[in-house]
Amino acid sequence: MxxxxxxxxxxxxxxxxxxxxxxxxxxxxxxxxxxxxxxxNKGKPAAQPKMREMPPNPPSAPSKEIHVFPNPAPERDYVIQFQVPEFTCHCPLTGQPDFAHFTIDMIADEYCVELKSLKMYFWSYRNEGAFHEKVTNTILDDIVKVTKPRYIRITAKWYVRGGIYTNVVAEHRKKGWKPLPAVDIPSHSFESGLLR
Structure with missing residues (x-):
């Protein structure tokens, strides 16, 4: 009243x-x-706010383990392209950070790369010291070891260091794999990742 x-x-x-x-x-x-x-709220206790507990381990962490899954279309040669624009590691001589944009083009055979594990794999290099050429070839070898692709090419565009840009390109072809007469891998715009 x-x-x-x-x-x-x-x-x-x-x-x-x-x-x-x-x-x-x-x-x-x-x-x-x-x-x-x-x-x-007669007779009901006041509701307490629920606090979200953090898991004991972080949900994501750097890892050198690359996971795979079965190729859903093994009868066809098709291109899978991964863009990794924020790769970082350290120069083994100066300890300064190095940055690169990685492009991975692959034609899978039996297995494809699982994306989250690939992200954690690239993240694992963040605090490592390595030369551009070594990192690029190691990444190629590690992916080839678990996926055994028909074809893979890794292009690493390293950001300027001492006024010099470095690009490292490494390839692998499966023995006995015969590509169609022309293997035309589409190029993607550096800025947007869209087909040109």
Whole structure:
């Protein structure tokens, strides 16, 4: 009853005064009082906010393990392309960070690379020191070891170091694999990853 009266009083005051009541006053009139709020939850304990517990181990961590899954179309030579624009490692001589954009083009045979494991694999190089040529060839060897693809090419475009850009390209072809007369691997725009 008291709430209704105060609401009428404030509306009567608003009609005599041409100015509307401030927003804070209007909101306060609509909120239930403490005694009304208690009445709504009669006999029920006040709900405690649920805190989300962090898992004991982080959900993602760097790993040298690359996972695979069966090729869904092994009867066909088709191109799978991965773009890794934020690769980082360290220069083994200076300890300074090196950055590269990796492009992996592969024609799978029995197995394809699982993306999350590939991401964790690339992440594992972040604190390692290695020369551009070594890193690029090691990555090629590791992917070939687990997937045994018909064809794979890795292009590493290293960011400028001492005024020099370095690009490293490494390839592998499966013995006995005979490609169709022309293997035209589509190129992608560096900025957007879209076909050109």
């Amino acid at each position: 008291a709430k209704t009266t105060s609401a009428k009083t404030s509306s009567a005051a608003a009609s005599t005064d041409s100015k509307p009541a401030p927003k804070a006053e209007r909101n306060a009139a609509l909120k239930p009082t403490a005694s009304e709020a208690k009445g709504a």
